[in-house]
Amino acid sequence: MTQGSNRRFSDRGLDRAALDAEMDEFRRKDRPWNELKNLRAAYDAGDDVTQVVNAAYLAHIGDNVIYSGTSYPSLRRYEEGVVAMVGEMLNAPEGAVGSITTGGTESILMAVKTARDWARATKPRVAVPEMIVPRTAHPAFTKAGELLGLKVVRMSSSPDHRADLEGMTRAINANTIMLVGSAPPYPLAIVDPLPELSSLAQAHELWLHVDGCVGGFVLPFVRELGHKVPDFDFGLPGVSSMSADLHKYGYSGRGASVLMIRNEALAKHQGFTFDAWPGGTYYTANVAGSRNGGAVASSYAVMRYLGRAGYRERVAAMLESKRRIGEGFERIGGIHILGKPEGAHFTVVTDEVDAYAVGDGLGDRGWLFARGKEPRALELQLNARHGAIVDEFLGDLSEVMALAREGKIKSRGTGPVYIS
Template sequence: MESSILPTMIRLRASANSFLSQFEPLAIVVVPIVSFLIARVLQSFIQVIQERGLKATIIGFFMTLVKLVPGVKKHIDAEKQKIVDKLQSSGKSLRGDWKTELPNTGLGTRVLEQMKDFKQKDPAWQGKCSGTVYIGGNESEGHFSLINEACSMFAHTNPLHLDVFKSVVRFEAEVVAMTGALFGSKEKASGGEICGNMTSGGTESILLAVKSSRDYMRAKKNITCPEMIIPVSAHSAYDKACQYFKIKLWRVPVNKEFQADVKAIKKYINKNTIMIVGSAPGFPHGIIDPIEELGELAFSYGICLHVDLCLGGFVLPFARKLGYPIPPFDFTVQGVTSISADVHKYGLAPKGTSIVLYRNHEIRKVTSLLITEWSGGLYVSPTIAGSRPGSLVAGAWAAMLSLGQEGYLEHTREIMEASKRIQKGVKEIPELFIVGRPDMTIVAFASNIIDIFEVNDILSSKGWHLNPLQRPNR
C-alpha cells in the first residue's frame, strides 16, 4: 500500500510546486514589502511603548478597540460634551455680576475701595499655596512694600524704547548679568560670553530658548524638520513651544529615580534633533536631572541642551554654598547652551519676571527680531513681547539688590530646612511615601493605600492648595 501512495504524493507535490512557481515573481516583490510594513508597525508599536509605557499602551489599545463597538464612541463623545457644557455653565455662574462695559461715570478713587473688597474675598494664600507664591513669613510684608514702591516708581516705563527709559534698560542688563554670575559667567569653563534678556515668565523664557535652538541649528546644520527630546517630567511649556514653532516632540520616560534617562534620550537622537532638555529641579518631583551626562551627550552630538532652572535658579547656587550636595547644573557644564530662571519664584521678585540666558551671542542673536523696512522705522525686539512693563524689571532689580548674597543665603537656609521637616513629617505617616529623593524644596508624596486625590481634596477644603500630579498619581 505504501508503494501506491508514494507516487501519488510525489505527483501532488510536483503539481503544488508548479502552481506556486507561477506566483514566484509576485512573491519576490510582495514579500519584501509585507516584511517592511510589518517591521515598521512593530517599530512604531515598540516606540509607543517606550514613550508611554507598556501599561498605558495596552490601555490605549484596549480603548481604541472599545470605541470600534457600535454606539460606544458616540456615547463617549456625548459624555465629553456634557463635561464641556458643565464647565461653560459654571464659568457663566462664576462671572455673575462681572462688568461687561464701561460705566457712564467713572468711579475715581472709589475704585480702590472695590478692589480692596474683591481682594478680601480671595482665599488666604500666605504659606498655604504650592507653586503659586514663593515668599512668606515675617519678612514678606516689608519685602512686598519695597517691591510695590519700586514698581510704582517705574509703572509707565517701557524698555523697548532704549533711548527714553535708560534706567530700566540698565536694570534689565544688570539683572541678567547678576543672574549669569550665579550660573558660571565668571568661571573659565563657561566661556565668559553669557548673555540674555528678561521675560514675562518661565514659559516665555523656555519658548525663546527653544526658538533660539531651532534657528541656531538651522543655521549650523541646515535642519529644516526639527525634533526635540525631553523627559516626561519636563514642563508643559515645551509642548507649547513645539506647537508654536513646528517642532516634533519626543517625551521619554524617566528612570527609576524620576530623573531624565540619558540612555533613553540617546536612542531618539537623529539627524533632525536640535535639542534635549534637563531640569534642575523638575517641577513635579523636585529632582535634579543628570545635567553633566546630558551635557556630554549634547556636546558629542553637536546639539543644544537647555537647562530649566525656573524653580532652582535662585536656590541651588546658594544651597551649594551652604554645603548641600548640589550636582553641577549650569554653564560650567560643557554642552549647556541655554538656561531659563524665574526671578519671580525664589528670586522673590514681582510676578511676571524671568530670565533666559544663552552661552554666547551667536546663539542669542538668532532670537532677536530686526525689521529695517517697516514704514514706522527701525524695529528691534529681543523677546516675544514688544512693549514690556518696565515696572516689573525695576521690581526684580530692587528685589535682588535689596536681598543680596546674604539675604538669599538666609532665605535658602530657611526653605531647605523647611523642606527637610516636611520630608520627615511625611515619612512618619505610614500610609504615605516620598517620591524619589528631592534635591531642593519640592516634595512629592504619594500612597499605595489611600486615594491621594481625595487627600488633596480634603487639604483644599482646609485652605491648603497643593499641586496634584499624575502618571503616576502623586
C-alpha cells in the same frame, strides 16, 4: 479665553467708591497670595522683601521697557545688572548673553526659537527639527514646538524619577537639534542627569537647554550651604542656554525671568529686527513688545537688597522646613517625599491611602497645594515663611491620614489642573 460677562461697557464711568465696592465684591472669594497655608507657588520672602519689590514695581509701573534705550535709561541699567548677577550665579562664562523675559514660558519659547535658528544656520539639511524632552519637561516646551514648527519627542517615563537618559539617547536622529533637562522639573522635582545630558549634547553637537525656571534661584544657594547638588549650570560645557525665573524664587514682581545663552555666537539667533515699515527700526530680544518696567526694576531691587546671603538664608529656611516635614511623614507613616529632591519643592506620595483623598482632607482644612498625576501625588512648594506652619500642617495631616485609613475621607476625584 472668554466670551465676557454680562457687564457692558457703560457710557458713564463709575465713581471711585462704586468701583472699589464692585471690585471688592469680585475679590471676596480670593485667597491672599501669601497666606501661610498656601503651599503652592507663592514666593513670599518676608514683608521687608515684599515692600522693596512693590516700591520698585510701583516706581516704574508706567515705564515701558521698549523705550529703555531712549526714555528710561534706568531700566537698561537694571536689566544689565540683573543679567550680570544671574550669569555669575549660574557660572556663565565670560561673554555669555542674557535678557529679561516676561516669565518662564517666554524664556523657554526664546530658547527653542534661538536653538531652531542656530540649527537653520549650522545644520541646513534638517527639514523638520526635533527636540527631545524628558517626561517631566514643562508644557511650555511642547507649546514652543507647536508655535515654532519643531517636532517634540517627549519621553514616556522617568526612570529613577529623572530624565530617561537611555531613551533620550536612543531618540537622537539626524533631525535632532535640541535636548532639554530641568534643574529641577516641576513634577517629581528631582534634578535631571545634566552632566550626562551635557556630554550627550556635545557628542552629537546639539543645543542643550537647562530649565532652571523654578530651581535657578534655589540650587546655587543649596550648594553654597554645603549640600551636594549634581552639576546643573553653565559649568557643564554642553549647556547652551538656561532659564531662571525672577518671579519665582528670585522674588521679583510677576512678569520676569532670565534667559542666559552661553555666548554671542549662539545668542545672535535670538532677537528680531525689522525696518520695512514706516515706523523705523524695530528690535526686540524676545516675544513681547511693550513690557512693564516694574517687573525689571523689582528684579534688580530684590537682588540688590537680598544679596547672596539673603537668598542663602531663605533657602536654608526652606530646606529646614523640608527636613521637618520629611521627619513628620516618617512619624505619621504611609506618606513620604518622592526620592531626594534637592530644592524647595517636592512630590508627596502615599502608600496605602489615596493621595487625592489626603489632598481633599487637607484642602477641607484650608491647605492649598497642587497635585501630581504620574504618580497620584501632592506637590508642595515651600517658601521661606513656611517654617511657622510646619507643626500645624503635620497635625492636620496626621488626622487626615487616620481618617483616610478608616475610609472616612474619600477622593472627590479632583485631579491636577492648571487653567487660566
